Amino acid sequence: MPKRETKARLDAYEAVFSALAHPARRRVLLAVYFAGGGMTAGAIAAMFAHAWQTTTRHLQVLEAAGLLEHEKQGRMRVYRINRKRLALVNDWLATFFREP
Amino acid sequence: MPKRETKARLDAYEAVFSALAHPARRRVLLAVYFAGGGMTAGAIAAMFAHAWQTTTRHLQVLEAAGLLEHEKQGRMRVYRINRKRLALVNDWLATFFREP
DNA sequence: CGAACATTCAGCCTCGTGGCTGAATATGGG
DNA sequence: CCCATATTCAGCCACGAGGCTGAATGTTCG
Numbered sequence: 001m002p003k004r005e006t007k008a009r010l011d012a013y014e015a016v017f018s019a020l021a022h023p024a025r026r027r028v029l030l031a032v033y034f035a036g037g038g039m040t041a042g043a044i045a046a047m048f049a050h051a052w053q054t055t056t057r058h059l060q061v062l063e064a065a066g067l068l069e070h071e072k073q074g075r076m077r078v079y080r081i082n083r084k085r086l087a088l089v090n091d092w093l094a095t096f097f098r099e100p
Numbered sequence: 101m102p103k104r105e106t107k108a109r110l111d112a113y114e115a116v117f118s119a120l121a122h123p124a125r126r127r128v129l130l131a132v133y134f135a136g137g138g139m140t141a142g143a144i145a146a147m148f149a150h151a152w153q154t155t156t157r158h159l160q161v162l163e164a165a166g167l168l169e170h171e172k173q174g175r176m177r178v179y180r181i182n183r184k185r186l187a188l189v190n191d192w193l194a195t196f197f198r199e200p
Numbered sequence: 201c202g203a204a205c206a207t208t209c210a211g212c213c214t215c216g217t218g219g220c221t222g223a224a225t226a227t228g229g230g
Numbered sequence: 231c232c233c234a235t236a237t238t239c240a241g242c243c244a245c246g247a248g249g250c251t252g253a254a255t256g257t258t259c260g
Contacts, residue, residue, distance in 0.1 A: 014123055021121035022218085023114055026192075033196055041237060054219060056238060061217095075227040075236055086196055089189065092126075096133055096186055122248085141207060154249060156208060161247095175206055175257040 012066075016088050019065035024048060025058050029067060029081060038071075038080040112166075116188050119165035124148060125158050129167060129181060138171070138180040 019025055031047055032039045041059060045052035059079065062068040066085040070077045119125055131147055132139045141159060145152035159179065162168040166185040170177045 010123070013126065017117075017126070018121045021118045023110070024218095026113065026117065030195065042235095045237090050218090051220060052236095053221080053238075057218075060238090072226095077237070081196065083196060086193060089193055093186060093189055093193075095130065096181065096183060124248095145207090150248090151250060152206095153208075153251080157248070160208090172256095177207070 012088055013092060015065040016067065016085065019061050019067055020089070022058065022061075024050070024055075025062055028055075028058060028062060029086075032068065032079055033081050038078040040076045040078055041070075042076065044079065112188055113192055115165040116167065116185065117192075119161050119167055120189070122158065122161075124150070124155075125162055128155075128158060128162060129186075132168065132179055133181050138178040140173075140176045140178055141170075142176065144179065 020029075027047065028044055031044065035043075041056065042052070044059065045055040048055055059068065059070075063070065063079075067082055068079050069082050070079045072078075120129075127147065128144055131144060135143075141156065142152070144159065145155040148155055159168065159170075163170065163179075167182055168179050169182050170179045172178075
């Protein structure tokens with residue numbers, strides 16, 4: 001799938017990989033995924049000992065990387081995973097297992 | 101494959117993901133892989149505008165994460181990829197695509 | 201042996217990341 | 231309308247990561 005390593009693609013890798021670099025953010029992704037139909041910011045923040053404001057920032061990083069999307073439901077925001085974006089990592093990795 | 105998320109496993113993820121977080125280190129992995137039979141530290145360092153000492157550190161990070169291994173050949177060190185370790189990333193990702 | 205080469209070790213400096221606290225901005229219920 | 235709730239925005243601080251330079255280590259060759 002990765003035909004040429006365009007600047008845009010490299011930027012995408014950069015965003016995704018550095019988003020995944022922090023353990024809290026990896027935990028968030030797993031939690032949201034296992035929650036199935038999305039998770040509110042509050043519920044996510046409750047998982048951590050951190051101040052919620054800290055978690056907010058992690059959520060922003062994940063969203064900026066395109067790994068998470070949010071949707072407003074009343075007075076709370078529900079986050080859900082963007083699988084397609086996660087697949088980017090798969091693409092990158094695949095190189096090492098595909099070609100001889 | 102990941103039965104339980106043991107401390108050791110989490111540490112492994114931590115090492116690998118943060119190693120992959122830096123673009124230079126991702127480039128190194130790709131280059132070494134495409135070189136086929138390994139690559140000397142010098143050849144790797146030559147790819148970058150950085151001072152070679154900087155690249156040395158990147159190589160150490162990659163090796164500490166288990167993604168790279170080296171072997172002494174005369175007065176130069178040859179680095180090669182450890183595919184198994186890269187597969188860890190695959191394991192982590194698989195969760196999101198495997199289970200419903 | 202001694203000089204040239206390949207690579208790492210040690211130490212310095214800067215800047216971004218990730219933690220915190222305090223204030224701001226919706227939104228829904230009584 | 232007003233207050234409680236849910237969440238983000240803004241700004242502060244500290245520490246580690248990643249760049250640099252200079253010295254050290256180990257290896258081959260004449």
